[in-house]
Amino acid sequence: MKNITKIYRSGPVDCPALNDVSITIHRGEMLGIVGSSGSGKSTLMNILGFLDQCTRGEYWFAGSDVTDLREQELSVIRNRRIGFIFQSFCLLPRLSVLQNVMLPLLYRGMAVCDSADKGMAMLERFGIHSFFRRKPGQLSGGQQQRVAIARALVNDPDLILADEPTGALDSRTGQDVMTLLTALSQDHHCTVVIVTHDPKVSAQCSRVVRLSDGSLVK
Amino acid sequence: MKMSMVIQEGIINLLLSPLRSLLALLGILVGTASVVAMLSGGKLAEHEALKQFESLGTDLLAVSLRQRSDSESQAVSEAPLNAALFPVSVLKKNGIRLMAPYVQLFHEMQYDSQEIRGTVLGVTGEFFQAAHIESARGRLISDMDAFNLYCVLGNSVYETVRKNSLEDPLGRQLQIGKNIFTIVGTAKSWPQNSFVFTNINDAVMIPAQTSMLLSRNISDSNIIVRLSSSARADAVEEVLRRFLSVQFPGRDLVFQSPKELIARMTRQTEIFTVFLGLIGGISLCVGGIGVMNIMLVSITERKREIGIRRAVGATRPDIRCLFLAEAVMISLFGGVLGVLLGVFISWLTAVFWHWSFAFFLFPPLIGFSVSAATGIFFGIYPAWRASLLDPIEALRAV
Numbered sequence: 001m002k003n004i005t006k007i008y009r010s011g012p013v014d015c016p017a018l019n020d021v022s023i024t025i026h027r028g029e030m031l032g033i034v035g036s037s038g039s040g041k042s043t044l045m046n047i048l049g050f051l052d053q054c055t056r057g058e059y060w061f062a063g064s065d066v067t068d069l070r071e072q073e074l075s076v077i078r079n080r081r082i083g084f085i086f087q088s089f090c091l092l093p094r095l096s097v098l099q100n101v102m103l104p105l106l107y108r109g110m111a112v113c114d115s116a117d118k119g120m121a122m123l124e125r126f127g128i129h130s131f132f133r134r135k136p137g138q139l140s141g142g143q144q145q146r147v148a149i150a151r152a153l154v155n156d157p158d159l160i161l162a163d164e165p166t167g168a169l170d171s172r173t174g175q176d177v178m179t180l181l182t183a184l185s186q187d188h189h190c191t192v193v194i195v196t197h198d199p200k201v202s203a204q205c206s207r208v209v210r211l212s213d214g215s216l217v218k
Numbered sequence: 219m220k221m222s223m224v225i226q227e228g229i230i231n232l233l234l235s236p237l238r239s240l241l242a243l244l245g246i247l248v249g250t251a252s253v254v255a256m257l258s259g260g261k262l263a264e265h266e267a268l269k270q271f272e273s274l275g276t277d278l279l280a281v282s283l284r285q286r287s288d289s290e291s292q293a294v295s296e297a298p299l300n301a302a303l304f305p306v307s308v309l310k311k312n313g314i315r316l317m318a319p320y321v322q323l324f325h326e327m328q329y330d331s332q333e334i335r336g337t338v339l340g341v342t343g344e345f346f347q348a349a350h351i352e353s354a355r356g357r358l359i360s361d362m363d364a365f366n367l368y369c370v371l372g373n374s375v376y377e378t379v380r381k382n383s384l385e386d387p388l389g390r391q392l393q394i395g396k397n398i399f400t401i402v403g404t405a406k407s408w409p410q411n412s413f414v415f416t417n418i419n420d421a422v423m424i425p426a427q428t429s430m431l432l433s434r435n436i437s438d439s440n441i442i443v444r445l446s447s448s449a450r451a452d453a454v455e456e457v458l459r460r461f462l463s464v465q466f467p468g469r470d471l472v473f474q475s476p477k478e479l480i481a482r483m484t485r486q487t488e489i490f491t492v493f494l495g496l497i498g499g500i501s502l503c504v505g506g507i508g509v510m511n512i513m514l515v516s517i518t519e520r521k522r523e524i525g526i527r528r529a530v531g532a533t534r535p536d537i538r539c540l541f542l543a544e545a546v547m548i549s550l551f552g553g554v555l556g557v558l559l560g561v562f563i564s565w566l567t568a569v570f571w572h573w574s575f576a577f578f579l580f581p582p583l584i585g586f587s588v589s590a591a592t593g594i595f596f597g598i599y600p601a602w603r604a605s606l607l608d609p610i611e612a613l614r615a616v
Contacts, residue, residue: 051529051609072533079531090526090613094234104530106223151530 018043018054019214027158028189030182032205034197040214041195042163048193049082049161050074062158079107083152087164089144091136091151098123098132101151108155122150126180142173149180153190160184162194166201178204228543231516232551239548242512245505246552247559249498250589254560256494257581259567260487266573267483270411274350276476277315279443279451280414281458283469312457313449318348319426319441322416323433325395330383336375336420338394340429346405348442349414356388356403363425369399373407374419392422395432399424414442451475502588505552506596513545513600517607524604525612534605541601542594549593556589557582 018040025031025048035041046052047059050066053074059067066077084090091100098119105115123129126146128139136144145165152160162181166174182204185192194205202208210217232239271278323338343360345351351358359370369392371379379387392399399422408418424432445454455473462471517524524537532540561582568575 046610049529051613075528075531075533075536078529084529086613090522090529092523092526094231094523103527107527107531107533107536112223155531 018047020057021211021214021216023209023216025159025191025193027191028185030185030192030204030206031194032202032208033193033195033211034199034202034208035211036197039211041211043214044211045161045163045193045195048159049084050078079104080155081158083149083155083157083160085145085148085152085160085162085165087167089136089141089148089168091144091147093135093137096133096135097128097139097147100136100147101154104151104155119150119154122154123147126150140173141169142176145169145173145177146180149177153184158191160190160192162192164196164198165194166196166198171200174198174201224539224543225547227540228547231544232547235516238512238516239551242509243505243548243552243555245501245508246549246589246592247505247556249500249502249505249592250553250556250585251559251563252494252501253498253588254557254581254585255563255567256491256498257584258561258564258578259494260491261578261581262564262568262573262576263487263490264484265576266571267480267487269574270409271476271480274409274411274414274476275444277445277447277449278348278476279445279454279458280474281441281443281462282472282474283439283441283462283466284472312454313446314443314454315446316344316348316444317441318342318345318443319439320345321426321429321439323429325432327422328393329379329387329390332382334375334378334392334422336372336422337416338429338432339416339418339421339423340426340432341423342426345423345442348444349408349418351408351418352406354404354406356401358403358405359423359425361425363428365427365431366425367397367399367428368402368425369394370403370405370423371401372405372417372419372421372423374417375422376404394422394424397432451477502592506549506592509545509548509593510596510600512548513541513597514603516544517541517600517604521607521612521615524607525609525615528607528609529613537607538601538605541604542597545597545600546590546593549589549597550586553586553589553593557585560585 021040021044023044033041033044043052047054050069053069054067057067058065061077062081069077078084091097092103095103098116101119101122102112102115105118106112110118120129120132123132126149128143128146128150131139131143136147139147145168160181165177165181169177178201181192181194184190185206194201196202319342321340323340325338327334327336327338339345341359343358343362346353346358353370354373354376356370359368371387371392376387379392387401388404390401392401405418405423410417410419441458443454443458445451455475459471459473462469527537527540561577564581565575567573
């Protein structure tokens with residue numbers, strides 16, 4: 001993945017959250033982004049994940065310019081090429097574990113029974129298939145995060161974006177999750193980008209960049 | 219995303235907050251119910267109106283000769299109104315099959331020294347044929363009765379007399395005014411009808427010529443005319459108008475044909491329908507606003523869910539579909555309940571007015587589609603709002 005970015009973002013009163021940030025993320029890399037809060041980590045993450053668009057600059061994703069895509073195309077990219085993992089898991093509480101994992105497949109337009117099969121296979125891979133019927137609220141934090149990872153991976157994305165994936169977990173389950181992510185990047189050549197301020201987490205990344213006041217610090 | 223999935227999710231979401239969904243669909247329910255009730259009720263009323271003519275036929279023309287209010291009524295010569303006035307050849311030529319004049323009198327009646335309520339009708343032999351009155355017992359009045367003091371009792375009068383005196387009135391005496399009449403027969407129960415003004419069941423019928431003796435001053439007379447199948451009502455009306463205005467100067471002629479009557483009833487039903495339709499429309503509107511309100515609240519509450527869905531790849535149309543489906547689901551559910559309630563109300567109306575109830579497919583269909591349309595119309599705005607939410611902002615929401 002070639003990724004040359006130059007980002008400048010202005011808030012409602014034109015306060016720059018990111019200032020001329022350029023970064024290249026390679027395929028299969030496990031990149032850690034660290035920085036104090038307010039340094040623009042999340043903004044960078046949102047732009048990387050096509051949730052937001054930069055005010056100025058270019059974003060090249062997998063060899064093509066994706067800076068000026070329309071809303072519809074952004075949704076498609078988010079659906080097929082990006083997997084999100086959030087600090088607070090972000091599972092839908094009304095749906096069952098399996099339905100949560102199936103959701104990206106359904107939005108992709110896959111038939112219900114096919115996506116159920118695939119979702120089950122994914123849950124099995126992470127060893128949580130036994131409670132596919134339960135609601136996320138009935139699971140422990142570590143289990144929920146594994147469901148979230150299963151959901152992120154179900155569409156075979158090119159890029160996995162993890163925003164403080166261990167932030168809401170205790171150190172042991174956090175370590176489990178980290179082991180999972182490391183395995184993903186090494187065995188499946190997935191690109192993983194982790195935003196964190198936990199030094200133990202960033203230590204496991206193959207490369208770490210630091211953001212400060214919207215700029216990269218080498 | 220598949221339509222069936224969207225619908226399924228919509229239903230699940232509604233079931234998760236049943237009370238709220240119920241409140242939201244209440245307005246739709248009332249609106250649909252009133253639309254359905256009004257349409258079914260209108261149809262039933264129309265049905266009922268037409269049914270009157272099933273027993274009586276539509277080949278009728280009613281004429282009433284009324285005293286002109288401005289002229290000195292006493293000055294008008296009282297030619298006795300009877301069928302003999304009209305030469306048979308004239309009738310045949312103009313397509314009149316039967317001609318039955320009758321007069322209505324108001325006299326005190328006594329049987330066994332007990333007062334009886336009812337009207338007195340002076341009739342000719344043709345009257346029974348023209349108004350489809352059948353004999354129950356004894357005989358009916360015929361033209362041969364001339365000036366004799368014979369009378370025939372309507373069904374209700376017969377029942378009352380029988381109940382009061384505990385004996386068969388046939389052949390006994392009835393006092394009308396100062397004269398004693400012999401009861402020669404009774405009529406069968408007669409379906410009431412807005413075409414013949416008096417209720418035959420409450421009437422005592424006497425020979426037309428006798429009625430002339432009873433009362434000098436008969437102000438209103440009526441004629442029931444039966445047309446032959448080829449005759450046109452307005453042509454007959456014209457002939458009769460010419461003929462009667464010569465015979466009875468100083469009288470107003472009022473013609474009434476079933477067609478006209480049906481038209482008038484239809485017009486009344488239409489007014490009724492428009493009025494109820496307005497009520498239905500207003501309550502549907504209120505219901506729709508209720509649905510919109512609930513949907514907006516639900517969107518605020520589920521901001522985060524929207525954010526998550528967007529993050530995993532839901533497009534704006536996907537989000538729009540999701541919320542629109544929920545709004546439509548509420549409305550459809552309300553619509554179904556409303557249709558049931560509406561049909562039930564129209565059934566109650568039918569029972570209350572003693573109409574025969576019939577189920578019409580058309581009003582429920584209309585009610586159902588109107589409720590669906592309301593759901594779509596009032597669901598569009600909230601769904602559109604939901605789809606415009608910025609995914610980042612939505613994700614940040616608690």
